[in-house]
Amino acid sequence: MKKFIIFTLLFSLAIVGFSVEKGKIEVPLRFDRYYSYDEVNEALKVLNKAFPELTKLEVLGQSEEGRDIYALTINNPKTGDELSKPGVYVDGNIHGNEIQAGEVCLYYANMLLTKYGENEKVTKAVDKNSHYIIPVVNVDGRFHFFEDGNTPSSNRSIRVAKDDDGDGLFDEDAPDDLDGDGSICQMRIKDPFGRYKIDSEDKRILVPVKPGEKGEYSMLGYEGIDNDNDGRINEDAEGYLDPNRNWGFNWMPPYVQRGAGNFPLSGVGLKAIDDYISDRPNIIIGYAFHNTGGMWLRVPAEKSTGIAASDIAAYDVIGKEAEKITPGYVYKPAYDLYPTYGDFDSHLFFIHGIYSFVGELFMRSQETYTVKKEGPKEDELESFMRGTRTERSREQLKFNDNVAQGELYKDWKKFEHPVYGEIEIGGWVKMSSRLPHPFMLPDLVHRNASVVFLSALQTPEISIDVFEVKEIGKNLQQVRVRLQNAKGLPSMSAYSVSSKLYPQDMLTVSGGKVVAGGKISDKRLNKVNYKEKKPEIQFLSVPSYGVVEYQFLIEGKGEITFNYESQKAKNINTSVKL
Ligand SMILES: [Ca+2]
Numbered sequence: 001m002k003k004f005i006i007f008t009l010l011f012s013l014a015i016v017g018f019s020v021e022k023g024k025i026e027v028p029l030r031f032d033r034y035y036s037y038d039e040v041n042e043a044l045k046v047l048n049k050a051f052p053e054l055t056k057l058e059v060l061g062q063s064e065e066g067r068d069i070y071a072l073t074i075n076n077p078k079t080g081d082e083l084s085k086p087g088v089y090v091d092g093n094i095h096g097n098e099i100q101a102g103e104v105c106l107y108y109a110n111m112l113l114t115k116y117g118e119n120e121k122v123t124k125a126v127d128k129n130s131h132y133i134i135p136v137v138n139v140d141g142r143f144h145f146f147e148d149g150n151t152p153s154s155n156r157s158i159r160v161a162k163d164d165d166g167d168g169l170f171d172e173d174a175p176d177d178l179d180g181d182g183s184i185c186q187m188r189i190k191d192p193f194g195r196y197k198i199d200s201e202d203k204r205i206l207v208p209v210k211p212g213e214k215g216e217y218s219m220l221g222y223e224g225i226d227n228d229n230d231g232r233i234n235e236d237a238e239g240y241l242d243p244n245r246n247w248g249f250n251w252m253p254p255y256v257q258r259g260a261g262n263f264p265l266s267g268v269g270l271k272a273i274d275d276y277i278s279d280r281p282n283i284i285i286g287y288a289f290h291n292t293g294g295m296w297l298r299v300p301a302e303k304s305t306g307i308a309a310s311d312i313a314a315y316d317v318i319g320k321e322a323e324k325i326t327p328g329y330v331y332k333p334a335y336d337l338y339p340t341y342g343d344f345d346s347h348l349f350f351i352h353g354i355y356s357f358v359g360e361l362f363m364r365s366q367e368t369y370t371v372k373k374e375g376p377k378e379d380e381l382e383s384f385m386r387g388t389r390t391e392r393s394r395e396q397l398k399f400n401d402n403v404a405q406g407e408l409y410k411d412w413k414k415f416e417h418p419v420y421g422e423i424e425i426g427g428w429v430k431m432s433s434r435l436p437h438p439f440m441l442p443d444l445v446h447r448n449a450s451v452v453f454l455s456a457l458q459t460p461e462i463s464i465d466v467f468e469v470k471e472i473g474k475n476l477q478q479v480r481v482r483l484q485n486a487k488g489l490p491s492m493s494a495y496s497v498s499s500k501l502y503p504q505d506m507l508t509v510s511g512g513k514v515v516a517g518g519k520i521s522d523k524r525l526n527k528v529n530y531k532e533k534k535p536e537i538q539f540l541s542v543p544s545y546g547v548v549e550y551q552f553l554i555e556g557k558g559e560i561t562f563n564y565e566s567q568k569a570k571n572i573n574t575s576v577k578l
Pocket residue numbers: 162163164165166167168169170171172236
């Protein structure tokens with residue numbers, strides 16, 4: 001009886017504790033917090049329930065460990081079928097540790113839905129486009145990032161076991177959360193012959209000793225023990241199969257591209273996402289959110305590939321604005337960082353004809369504790385990450401102490417290690433370094449979702465009109481038709497056209513006998529590139545902020561209809577009476 005009461009008491013305490021900590025998930029969603037894998041799904045269900053007429057929630061497939069991958073579609077059926085509108089695709093968290101990418105996706109959905117009917121621009125984007133939102137691509141990764149001990153940079157892989165050290169065992173020796181606090185921090189040991197000593201101002205920081213100087217400490221790497229007794233520590237963690245190197249375009253085997261997997265789309269969740277995208281040929285722009293460093297990356301991911309100037313210009317329409325919406329972020333081609341093979345964004349562009357961006361969220365340089373207006377440049381941070389930039393380390397720790405209330409860093413504490421004896425464990429915790437503190441999250445999700453939003457407004461808006469009808473012979477009319485794009489994204493990428501990725505847009509004439517038809521190259525000089533066969537069907541694309549004009553010579557009288565059909569832009573038509 002007594003036992004039962006204690007159990008009940010503990011149980012209700014646990015429930016109260018949970019609800020106080022996390023809060024109920026309801027619309028509008030909160031963004032001063034991070035959502036676990038289960039909570040992301042719950043948030044999607046809550047949005048779907050609150051906006052049943054505008055949303056569709058589906059499980060598009062399962063991961064290696066059998067977790068559901070959810071996709072939320074936002075589409076207003078009153079303005080047309082989902083496949084009839086330019087599609088905007090956004091996903092996040094393909095790398096398991098890059099969790100705020102999921103919050104950006106959730107925020108985008110939350111913004112569109114909660115502001116629909118209230119904000120004019122949002123209403124327009126919901127009515128004009130179909131929005132496809134997959135907050136968590138690497139569902140196993142997000143689950144384990146929250147559930148297990150991790151560093152800010154561990155647990156990126158999808159769950160395909162690999163023998164990293166070639167000992168015949170798979171994933172047998174990952175780092176271990178020795179002190180059980182949920183983070184994998186650093187181990188250090190007192191050592192008079194060590195290469196480090198305590199910093200004069202902040203005793204948490206180790207600084208390298210100068211030649212001839214006496215050392216105090218040695219670093220021992222991430223928290224861990226030798227799980228398989230092979231004389232090495234932490235040598236074979238989960239994976240590594242990099243979900244962003246396993247796609248079809250320009251895939252290279254692991255001896256060229258680390259983490260590529262044995263063949264393209266061997267990741268079962270990735271394959272399911274590729275099928276999902278293939279089923280939605282209306283998608284014209286796609287975003288994949290990652291962390292970290294503050295970048296907007298476009299294709300190509302490998303320099304020798306090259307893309308057309310008009311495609312770069314289309315990217316620029318968004319990329320140059322994106323830099324201003326997210327101050328400090330840099331827009332550039334992905335190869336500028338380092339060459340990659342088999343990445344998702346190249347797959348979108350070169351296989352599916354989708355303009356694609358990587359959004360590298362968060363700049364740690366925004367963690368400032370200084371009277372100066374400008375923080376350090378992002379490229380100064382790498383050396384800081386290795387702990388050698390003492391001044392920056394001190395500032396970062398002050399930021400932790402006084403702005404983040406000590407939540408980003410674990411103070412060094414003694415620990416009895418089974419191999420090393422007395423050591424200390426401490427350092428930056430899991431939810432630091434690559435993730436903004438939750439107080440900075442609302443700004444990050446809003447600005448980055450605003451870039452996706454801007455590109456929805458830039459998807460093609462094509463109008464069609466007959467601008468000239470002239471009788472040029474007995475029973476023969478010369479009719480000129482203009483297609484005009486009011487927006488910055490063309491109806492097809494130049495690459496899609498030149499590589500014949502899918503059928504080109506068509507302008508077809510019905511209702512009369514078309515004797516000749518073709519694209520006008522100079523309307524004043526009456527120069528027309530007449531198409532030799534089937535002049536009533538013209539293949540085309542409508543450029544960024546551009547115009548294309550066609551001339552048809554039509555026999556007979558009556559109503560003539562001009563039909564524009566496009567996979568990615570909206571179909572339209574116009575008629576004229578001859
Ligand atoms: Ca192994």
